[in-house]
Amino acid sequence: MKILVTGGAGYIGSHTVVLLIEAGYEVIVFDNFCNSSRESINRVEKIVGQKITVFEGDIRSRDDLGKVFSSNKIDAVIHFAGLKAVGESVEQPLRYYDNNVNGTVILCEVMEKYNCKSIIFSSSATVYGDPHTTPILESFPTSATNPYGRSKLFIEEILRDLYVSDNDWKVILLRYFNPVGAHNSGTIGEDPNGIPNNLMPFIAQTAVGKREYLSVFGDDYDTPDGTGVRDYIHVVDLAQGHVNALDRLDDFSEVMTINLGTGKGYSVLEMVKAFEKASGKKVPYKIAPRRAGDIATCFADPSYAKEVLDWEAKRGIEEMCEDGWLWQSQNPDGYLTKS
Numbered sequence: 001m002k003i004l005v006t007g008g009a010g011y012i013g014s015h016t017v018v019l020l021i022e023a024g025y026e027v028i029v030f031d032n033f034c035n036s037s038r039e040s041i042n043r044v045e046k047i048v049g050q051k052i053t054v055f056e057g058d059i060r061s062r063d064d065l066g067k068v069f070s071s072n073k074i075d076a077v078i079h080f081a082g083l084k085a086v087g088e089s090v091e092q093p094l095r096y097y098d099n100n101v102n103g104t105v106i107l108c109e110v111m112e113k114y115n116c117k118s119i120i121f122s123s124s125a126t127v128y129g130d131p132h133t134t135p136i137l138e139s140f141p142t143s144a145t146n147p148y149g150r151s152k153l154f155i156e157e158i159l160r161d162l163y164v165s166d167n168d169w170k171v172i173l174l175r176y177f178n179p180v181g182a183h184n185s186g187t188i189g190e191d192p193n194g195i196p197n198n199l200m201p202f203i204a205q206t207a208v209g210k211r212e213y214l215s216v217f218g219d220d221y222d223t224p225d226g227t228g229v230r231d232y233i234h235v236v237d238l239a240q241g242h243v244n245a246l247d248r249l250d251d252f253s254e255v256m257t258i259n260l261g262t263g264k265g266y267s268v269l270e271m272v273k274a275f276e277k278a279s280g281k282k283v284p285y286k287i288a289p290r291r292a293g294d295i296a297t298c299f300a301d302p303s304y305a306k307e308v309l310d311w312e313a314k315r316g317i318e319e320m321c322e323d324g325w326l327w328q329s330q331n332p333d334g335y336l337t338k339s
């Protein structure tokens with residue numbers, strides 16, 4: 001089966017490409033490299049020991065997509081391509097709606113034209129807004145507090161509408177919790193531009209000496225130690241969730257909406273401690289005010305993924321931190337580091 005992976009050069013996409021190839025799928029990567037580099041693909045090629053077909057293009061371009069679909073019989077698309085910075089989305093909402101929502105509409109149009117009607121979409125736990133209780137089930141109400149989150153909600157609805165219009169579509173919406181860590185080769189990982197927004201890359205850069213200290217955003221939440229609690233999931237487990245979803249696409253006769261999380265929540269301070277243990281480095285931190293829009297606690301009920309995808313996260317917090325550290329310490333400047 002030939003799979004088109006949009007955003008395949010990015011953090012989650014690159015790890016998924018490795019697992020797809022190891023599972024025997026033929027993969028084509030489609031990326032405009034707006035938040036990634038070709039070096040990630042070079043590294044993936046080293047891991048899997050084969051060349052990867054890459055199309056440089058934008059999902060908003062029917063021409064770019066047409067080049068891929070007219071020269072390949074694509075069986076399914078795993079759609080990672082998108083912009084993902086919450087703060088940036090507040091400042092540049094039109095850019096986010098254009099890239100994420102419009103881009104997905106154009107992708108689906110081209111897929112339809114070439115009779116490829118199977119798509120696995122990267123959604124996010126952000127669509128649950130501030131949940132009333134945890135763990136979070138797929139049936140919980142959805143809401144969004146920023147354009148990034150709203151772009152995910154809109155796309156979910158668009159894909160559901162597409163299925164209603166034509167039941168030949170196979171649609172799986174995967175709602176990720178907090179992906180962290182890296183491939184255990186230490187050669188691919190998360191390579192954020194500039195100052196990281198997310199906790200784990202910030203901790204890793206502090207441990208390696210690139211940042212002076214971590215600002216812990218709030219210690220007065222209603223959580224055991226007062227800091228925010230999240231469901232961190234190893235990126236390789238997350239990638240495996242996509243392989244399982246792809247393996248089972250044809251089994252489903254409705255749009256599937258599935259949480260990919262571990263079901264366990266860890267606080268910011270627990271993550272700091274775990275990372276210090278894994279790296280043997282100190283992670284200095286200072287308590288700072290709460291970050292606007294943050295919620296206290298977010299973790300998944302992952303039992304539906306177990307039931308329908310036969311998938312569950314296998315890697316614990318130690319492995320997430322060890323693999324994250326291996327990547328960070330071997331690549332202090334991310335993909336700019338000479339391999």
Ligand code: NAD
Pocket residue numbers: 006007008009010011012013030031032033034035036037057058059060079080081082083084099103122123124125176177178179
């Ligand atoms: P990433 O930025 O590393 O990867 C996204 C890739 O898409 C990049 O390689 C980028 O160059 C590419 N891209 C963006 N816009 C494009 C366009 N118009 N045309 C072609 N390529 C384009 O991000 P990631 O962390 O790997 O996330 C992948 C997906 O998962 C995103 O849709 C993101 O919103 C979603 N997601 C991520 C997280 C997370 O915490 N990382 C959590 C939930 C959901």
Ligand code: UDP
Pocket residue numbers: 178197198199200202214215216217218227228229230268291294
């Ligand atoms: N966080 C923090 N300092 C940082 C980045 C994040 O204290 O520099 C906290 C944040 O308030 C949240 C948790 O770490 O409680 C996870 O934040 P992240 O941005 O990684 O994920 P999200 O908020 O999207 O779940």
